[in-house]
Amino acid sequence: MTTALNPPGETPPAEGCIGEAHQERADGGMWEHPAVWAAVVLVGAVIFAAFFLARIFGWGG
Secondary structure, rough: OOOOOOOOOOOHHHHHOOOOOOOOOOOHHHOOOOOHHHHHHHHHHHHHHHHHHHHHHHHOO
């Protein structure tokens, strides 16, 4: 029977990750939230469509 080189619960060196730990960057605020940009695009599309509906039906002059 072989003897365990590492204590139970520890990862052996050959199976560990070779990447180094990195700092998490700070939250980018609204720039990293796609729901905000989806809402901006949706509102813009509705305004754009409303312009053409107004032209078709003669609303506003």
